[in-house]
Amino acid sequence: MTIGILGKKLGMTQLFQPDGTWVPVTVVQAGPCKVLQVKAREASELPEEHRQASTNRGRKSGKLERPRRDDGYYAVQVGFDEKPEKASSKAELGHCAKAGAAPVRLIKEFRTESMPSVAQGEDLTVAQFAEVKRVDVTGTSKGRGFAGTIKRYGFARQRTTHGNSKAHRKLGGIGRMYSTMKGVPKGKKMPGHYGVAKITVQNLEVVKIDEERNLLYLRGAVPGHRNAYLMIQKSVKTR
Amino acid sequence: MDLIRQIELENMRTDIADFGVGDTVDVHYLIREGDKERVQVFTGTVISISGSGIRRTFLVRRLVAGEGVERRFPLHSPRVQKVEVKSKGRIRRARLFYLRERVGKAVRLRQNFGKLRGPRAMPKGANKAAPEAASTK
Numbered sequence: 001m002t003i004g005i006l007g008k009k010l011g012m013t014q015l016f017q018p019d020g021t022w023v024p025v026t027v028v029q030a031g032p033c034k035v036l037q038v039k040a041r042e043a044s045e046l047p048e049e050h051r052q053a054s055t056n057r058g059r060k061s062g063k064l065e066r067p068r069r070d071d072g073y074y075a076v077q078v079g080f081d082e083k084p085e086k087a088s089s090k091a092e093l094g095h096c097a098k099a100g101a102a103p104v105r106l107i108k109e110f111r112t113e114s115m116p117s118v119a120q121g122e123d124l125t126v127a128q129f130a131e132v133k134r135v136d137v138t139g140t141s142k143g144r145g146f147a148g149t150i151k152r153y154g155f156a157r158q159r160t161t162h163g164n165s166k167a168h169r170k171l172g173g174i175g176r177m178y179s180t181m182k183g184v185p186k187g188k189k190m191p192g193h194y195g196v197a198k199i200t201v202q203n204l205e206v207v208k209i210d211e212e213r214n215l216l217y218l219r220g221a222v223p224g225h226r227n228a229y230l231m232i233q234k235s236v237k238t239r
Numbered sequence: 240m241d242l243i244r245q246i247e248l249e250n251m252r253t254d255i256a257d258f259g260v261g262d263t264v265d266v267h268y269l270i271r272e273g274d275k276e277r278v279q280v281f282t283g284t285v286i287s288i289s290g291s292g293i294r295r296t297f298l299v300r301r302l303v304a305g306e307g308v309e310r311r312f313p314l315h316s317p318r319v320q321k322v323e324v325k326s327k328g329r330i331r332r333a334r335l336f337y338l339r340e341r342v343g344k345a346v347r348l349r350q351n352f353g354k355l356r357g358p359r360a361m362p363k364g365a366n367k368a369a370p371e372a373a374s375t376k
Binding site: 010011012013014015016018019020022027029213215 | 241242243246247250269292293294313315316317318
């Protein structure tokens with residue numbers, strides 16, 4: 001079963017197909033990831049050894065064992081990109097240690113419809129995409145700062161000459177004069193902060209998988225700068 | 240090394256003859272005619288080499304019935320069967336676009352009678368084995 005994987009965008013290049021066509025590809029360092037935790041709708045569905053949880057009741061009372069609460073949903077919590085212990089909090093160390101993993105920089109959850117088929121501490125690799133043709137990639141887009149409407153929404157540019165006075169890249173009219181509806185409409189597209197948003201690109205073709213180096217070659221572009229973190233899942237639109 | 244560059248090197252061809260701008264070459268290129276494929280030979284002068292890594296292309300110019308014909312080939316394409324160097328030219332610029340204004344005898348370049356070079360010297364870290372073709376899924 002394909003659950004998904006966390007990765008890092010390495011950059012873009014081109015590959016030749018055997019018929020000589022050029023394919024633009026994004027190379028993604030995908031995994032290996034450790035399953036840090038499995039979440040279940042009801043705690044009773046979890047394996048016996050995972051049904052206990054401990055709570056810290058403060059310095060005097062110490063730790064208390066109690067039955068683990070229901071998570072309310074099914075998911076696989078996955079960690080990617082190891083970091084040194086000195087850069088980790090004790091909470092992170094403890095959480096990762098439960099899965100027998102080193103502390104990681106990125107932790108994400110992949111929701112599943114039923115009880116996940118993987119167990120805590122298992123490795124997730126690109127091998128799970130061997131049969132997958134298309135994937136969806138989620139990442140954080142590049143920051144553009146405070147951007148105008150031309151860059152942000154693709155508005156048209158105004159005239160550069162013919163008497164245009166300092167309004168070459170302005171957005172134009174924003175309201176109306178003769179109407180029962182007055183003022184500026186809610187949600188009017190205007191300049192503002194652009195980028196650094198969660199973006200999902202759907203239906204990217206998996207061109208090649210390199211299991212040795214944990215690389216995924218995806219046709220086309222993915223959000224973010226180089227070394228940006230990505231979440232890769234089987235495409236929802238092509239089942 | 241930068242992994243992207245490493246990947247490009249692995250997919251680059253090492254079996255293409257070393258040629259430069261000004262050389263006269265025969266390019267054996269696989270073309271598709273309907274549903275059949277055959278090798279076409281395009282002979283001419285290399286007037287420009289551009290791009291880097293796997294994107295490197297070269298531009299070959301020849302005169303057909305007094306009309307200039309130029310064709311650009313991707314150097315590392317699997318469709319390039321073979322490049323034969325017929326003669327080396329002695330040139331003083333990187334791009335020979337001035338040849339476009341010339342016809343007839345003026346197109347000739349002085350020959351470089353130095354030894355023809357062997358296979359292309361590959362950058363460090365290049366995969367010397369046969370380049371694996373990108374697999375189609």
